[in-house]
Amino acid sequence: MLKIKDLHTHIEQFHILQGVNLEVPDNSVTVVLGRNGAGKTTTIRSVMGFYPNMSGEILFQGKSIAKLPPYTVAKQGIGYVPEDQDIFAGLTVEENMRVAMRREDDTTLERQEWLLDLFPDLREAWKRKGGHLSGGQKQMLSIARALVNETPLLLVDEPSKGLAPIMVEKVMEAMNVIRETTTILLVEQNFIMASQLGDYFYMIDEGRTVFQGEMQLLKDDEVLRKKYLGIA
Amino acid sequence: MKTTTKVTAYTNPSSGLNPLRIITWQKGAWIVCCLMLFAVPLLITKNSYLFLLTNIFIWSVFAMSYNLLLGFTGIISFGHAMFFGIGAYSLALTARHVPGGEVGFILAILATVVICFVLSLIVGLLSLRLRDTFYALITLAVATIFVIIAEQWRSMTMGNDGFNFTASLSRDLFGFINLLDRRHVYYIALIFLIGMFLLLKRFIDSPVGRTLQAIRDNEARAASLGYAVLNYKLISNILAGVMAGLAGVVYAISIRFVSPDSVLGVENTIDVLLMTVIGGVGTLLGPIIGAAVVEVSSHYLMGLANIHPIFERWVILFGVVFILIILFFPAGIVGTIKQKFLSKKKGVSS
Amino acid sequence: MELHLTLIFNGLATGMLIFLLAAGLSLIFGLMSVLNFAHGALFMFGAYMGTWVYILIGGWNSPWGNLNFFVGMIAAALIGVVLGYLVERFTVRQVYGNHLRQILITTGVMLVVAELVKVFWGPNLIRVVQPEFLQGHFLVGDVRLTYYRVFIILFSTMILILLLFMLKKSKIGVVVRAGVENSQMVQALGINIRKVFTLVFIFGTMLACIGGYMWGPFQGQVNPGMGLDLMLIAFIVVAIGGLGSVAGSAIAAVLVGLSEAYMAYYFPPGSLAVNMLIMAAVLLIKPTGLLGAGR
Ligand SMILES: Nc1ncnc2c1ncn2[C@@H]1O[C@H](COP(=O)(O)OP(=O)(O)OP(=O)(O)O)[C@@H](O)[C@H]1O
Ligand SMILES: [Mg+2]
Numbered sequence: 001m002l003k004i005k006d007l008h009t010h011i012e013q014f015h016i017l018q019g020v021n022l023e024v025p026d027n028s029v030t031v032v033l034g035r036n037g038a039g040k041t042t043t044i045r046s047v048m049g050f051y052p053n054m055s056g057e058i059l060f061q062g063k064s065i066a067k068l069p070p071y072t073v074a075k076q077g078i079g080y081v082p083e084d085q086d087i088f089a090g091l092t093v094e095e096n097m098r099v100a101m102r103r104e105d106d107t108t109l110e111r112q113e114w115l116l117d118l119f120p121d122l123r124e125a126w127k128r129k130g131g132h133l134s135g136g137q138k139q140m141l142s143i144a145r146a147l148v149n150e151t152p153l154l155l156v157d158e159p160s161k162g163l164a165p166i167m168v169e170k171v172m173e174a175m176n177v178i179r180e181t182t183t184i185l186l187v188e189q190n191f192i193m194a195s196q197l198g199d200y201f202y203m204i205d206e207g208r209t210v211f212q213g214e215m216q217l218l219k220d221d222e223v224l225r226k227k228y229l230g231i232a
Numbered sequence: 233m234k235t236t237t238k239v240t241a242y243t244n245p246s247s248g249l250n251p252l253r254i255i256t257w258q259k260g261a262w263i264v265c266c267l268m269l270f271a272v273p274l275l276i277t278k279n280s281y282l283f284l285l286t287n288i289f290i291w292s293v294f295a296m297s298y299n300l301l302l303g304f305t306g307i308i309s310f311g312h313a314m315f316f317g318i319g320a321y322s323l324a325l326t327a328r329h330v331p332g333g334e335v336g337f338i339l340a341i342l343a344t345v346v347i348c349f350v351l352s353l354i355v356g357l358l359s360l361r362l363r364d365t366f367y368a369l370i371t372l373a374v375a376t377i378f379v380i381i382a383e384q385w386r387s388m389t390m391g392n393d394g395f396n397f398t399a400s401l402s403r404d405l406f407g408f409i410n411l412l413d414r415r416h417v418y419y420i421a422l423i424f425l426i427g428m429f430l431l432l433k434r435f436i437d438s439p440v441g442r443t444l445q446a447i448r449d450n451e452a453r454a455a456s457l458g459y460a461v462l463n464y465k466l467i468s469n470i471l472a473g474v475m476a477g478l479a480g481v482v483y484a485i486s487i488r489f490v491s492p493d494s495v496l497g498v499e500n501t502i503d504v505l506l507m508t509v510i511g512g513v514g515t516l517l518g519p520i521i522g523a524a525v526v527e528v529s530s531h532y533l534m535g536l537a538n539i540h541p542i543f544e545r546w547v548i549l550f551g552v553v554f555i556l557i558i559l560f561f562p563a564g565i566v567g568t569i570k571q572k573f574l575s576k577k578k579g580v581s582s
Numbered sequence: 583m584e585l586h587l588t589l590i591f592n593g594l595a596t597g598m599l600i601f602l603l604a605a606g607l608s609l610i611f612g613l614m615s616v617l618n619f620a621h622g623a624l625f626m627f628g629a630y631m632g633t634w635v636y637i638l639i640g641g642w643n644s645p646w647g648n649l650n651f652f653v654g655m656i657a658a659a660l661i662g663v664v665l666g667y668l669v670e671r672f673t674v675r676q677v678y679g680n681h682l683r684q685i686l687i688t689t690g691v692m693l694v695v696a697e698l699v700k701v702f703w704g705p706n707l708i709r710v711v712q713p714e715f716l717q718g719h720f721l722v723g724d725v726r727l728t729y730y731r732v733f734i735i736l737f738s739t740m741i742l743i744l745l746l747f748m749l750k751k752s753k754i755g756v757v758v759r760a761g762v763e764n765s766q767m768v769q770a771l772g773i774n775i776r777k778v779f780t781l782v783f784i785f786g787t788m789l790a791c792i793g794g795y796m797w798g799p800f801q802g803q804v805n806p807g808m809g810l811d812l813m814l815i816a817f818i819v820v821a822i823g824g825l826g827s828v829a830g831s832a833i834a835a836v837l838v839g840l841s842e843a844y845m846a847y848y849f850p851p852g853s854l855a856v857n858m859l860i861m862a863a864v865l866l867i868k869p870t871g872l873l874g875a876g877r
Pocket of ligand 2: 042
């Protein structure tokens, strides 16, 4: 689905990513792990095309999407759930969904219904302003917004960050449903969530891919977890 | 503007190869230039040329002070002419109302320094915290208020018509300066320019000046390194304001006339903006070149108005050139030449 | 009492005209964070173009005077669309993301456009009168209401309602509001924000040109100084109202219009100072302006 080869990204004068390699197989959940500041967010944002100052290869369904502007990347069918959700605070939940809709036809509206069934909280808050939602609701909205169009690939940046445990549970359940139809690239620090959802993992450290494999491997390897994540 | 920091970063190591020779060569060129300028009044006796050169010197200082804001601090002021105007009106009013040449002259300079200092401090405190766009807006508004005051306070300023004070200018200031002699005024302006240039150069190369440029290039980073960003911007704001005020004092001596339009209005700020951008934002020499280009070409274009009235609209030409420079040569004349020169040198050495 | 009612009425009319100028400025500022210094000059160009057409086809004295007035307005709107497109496409678009260069380049555009007005129509003012059906006044109690001012208030209110409706209900309106908050995220949702920028710039310029055209008969003339004077007021309105908020601009414009009317009566030279004090007071209490998004 997605293949990243030797990705280097500069932000201003800083060489942030110094060789990220990553592959997301079709119909999988691939988790990116790494400590704070490792470059996980930068990797995802590079895929989205936010950093023109990059080099390397990014293939989506076999086609190169490197250096395309964000809106074209999104149009190819890549949904993006940013680290801070980036909900439009002055817009209602409904309007937030509407901004994302490429067409307002029956298929899209059906998808929206499906998403609202997945996240009933959103249906309840339908007319409420984005700025007045709880953290969990924002996260749900951000995910729903990214999926309202036909979306073969979803990029999710730390969906559990700052959420209450119940909300993490809810989001995880929803992701389990979403994975049936959508390939997911997930950045996640919460190892419980990461290990339950992930099929494969990639470890990023100081802007480089340092380790990769099937999730089972990481679950069994305490030493490795300690080394790169500082958790047992 | 970032390129200019690279430029200086590049010259330093290269001059390190043979510091003595390069420094003396550069200094020599400067001294020759200055000497030639000092010799000009001995060769050219036509007052109108001296007048033109004098005004170029004065506008150079005004533009240099503007460049301190635009080029070295990275902020745009639309009210810079208020300082210039305050200086000019200070001189004009003291010349008219305070008898005894020296007293009035010194009073004018003191008043200019004090008022410009306080005003730039207040305006800076009010607007430098806000987004950069607000600084442009607030300076424009405050300057407009000064224009309105000058227009309305007729008993003092003669309103829109302004006033001429040739008759009140001292013929023997401190016993040896005749402010009515174009050559004397020429020397005052030239010495003023050289003094201000050296002062500005020292300031830019000082730790404060360097920090200022670091803030310009990346404010967030400078702030995170613990620099009090606002204070540095305030310093530059005050220095620029006082410098513009003093330029206004000398300008009033040169043109012997003040009116809201000629020294206070926003058109004057736009003129220095043009000079700075055309000459080279963020370079020391740029404003001088820019002032010369703008003053000389407007002088001749205005002369052409007798031939065809379209030349009355010469500002349009400046506007177009200005847009093209911002689009294609954002480093201006001096900056672009510097880049070309340096890249050639680089090409040879590598 | 009549005095106050009259001043309030005049202030409303002035304010609603300023709103036409400020609305576009606010949207452009809010969405693309471009402080468009050319806005006032474009406003003036629209005024001249519309007035020129209005007079060219017979003006207010011809039997078609009423119709001529609206033809002039359409001409002003059209030139607004053309100028808005040209300015955005060839200057502003080239420097998105760089505040300093944006301010500089729009200043350059201001110079050129303001001079073009003098090239085409000369440096002197041109007299212009409202069409017959808007001449004269009627009395409500002892308050004289001139038809033209009533027209300005009604017309601008209509534009305001239309604008708010579009922003609230239409897809593009929702996208614009989203873009004012976070244009990067809008892009990440698959929308080419640059196209939206162009559209908003064109629309804002068109509104300014219509406003400029209506300003003519309001003052009885158009002149080459009108752009700069009003631009400063429009900036103040935008700052008071909150960047990118149309409703905020409307409230602020009326506020400033009222202060203009009162100051014009009591102490004309002080009007700018009072407007600035209002701005300072509002920004002190709420730095994002009356209805600005908290950014
Ligand atoms: N705009 C920027 N300017 C300078 N440095 C930046 C910028 N954005 C990110 N960085 C740096 O890049 C590095 C990687 O950041 P990134 O946000 O990708 O990390 P991350 O792995 O997502 O961390 P976290 O777990 O905290 O979200 C960090 O060291 C950060 O300081
Ligand atoms: Mg991150």
